[in-house]
Amino acid sequence: MKKLMAANWKMYKTWGEAEATARDLVDLAASKLPEDREVLVFPPFTALKAVSDILNPVDGFSTGGQDYYYEDEGAFTGEISPVMLADVGAAYGLTGHSERRHVLGEDDECVGRKTAYGLSRGLKVILCIGELIEERRAGRVHEVLERQLRIGLGGVPGDLDPEQLSVAYEPVWAIGTGEVAGPTEIVEAHAFIRKNLISLFGKKANEIRILYGGSVKPDNCGDIIALDNVDGVLVGGASLHGESFSRIVLA
Numbered sequence: 001m002k003k004l005m006a007a008n009w010k011m012y013k014t015w016g017e018a019e020a021t022a023r024d025l026v027d028l029a030a031s032k033l034p035e036d037r038e039v040l041v042f043p044p045f046t047a048l049k050a051v052s053d054i055l056n057p058v059d060g061f062s063t064g065g066q067d068y069y070y071e072d073e074g075a076f077t078g079e080i081s082p083v084m085l086a087d088v089g090a091a092y093g094l095t096g097h098s099e100r101r102h103v104l105g106e107d108d109e110c111v112g113r114k115t116a117y118g119l120s121r122g123l124k125v126i127l128c129i130g131e132l133i134e135e136r137r138a139g140r141v142h143e144v145l146e147r148q149l150r151i152g153l154g155g156v157p158g159d160l161d162p163e164q165l166s167v168a169y170e171p172v173w174a175i176g177t178g179e180v181a182g183p184t185e186i187v188e189a190h191a192f193i194r195k196n197l198i199s200l201f202g203k204k205a206n207e208i209r210i211l212y213g214g215s216v217k218p219d220n221c222g223d224i225i226a227l228d229n230v231d232g233v234l235v236g237g238a239s240l241h242g243e244s245f246s247r248i249v250l251a
């Protein structure tokens, strides 16, 4: 199983800035990329085609859409479909990111519909889950993760190809705060997620990648990626520059 090193550029970068960062990343990381690593970039929609044109021809590199709607087309102003993402070169889609849940108001049911729909349309999907700080303080981490997995994956068929799905554990209190979860917290949460995935999909769930996200940086990535059940990282702030993201990719 290759480690998936994913960059979430969120609502940053014009077309030209995105192209320049994608080129930097290829220059700095492509020739040194280990066999067991895969690099994925989620640019803003407006730069997806430009970044796909740069990354897709490079071995081990691909792109994805930060969000999508659960229809192919229709009167859904402002939305983008999985078919449209694939049309501009995206192989992946992201669902359930904490900013979609907590800033844009998506609930578990909406996240679940998107996850199942994207998979049914051939996208590889990364479902993000994670608890708020109040939920952690109240001892509710397992309850929250179990619910987000059960509903978020509720519509996914049992005959799922495990390579199509990843889960990103992103404790909300660690996103963009500089406060990374400790190794014990990460190992414990990832083991719990693995156990839940096995109860949903059987032993093939050992092949579903579980990523960690939340203040991953070049100087902590090596330690994080070596932990049990950590099959990759999802990086926001430190992925915005080719120099720092290439150090993460190669960590």
Ligand code: PGA
Pocket (backbone or CB within 6 Å): 008, 170, 174, 175, 176, 177, 178, 213, 214, 215, 216, 234, 235, 236, 237, 238
């Ligand atoms: P961060 O963001 O790396 O800036 O904490 C992670 C994410 O939002 O996926």
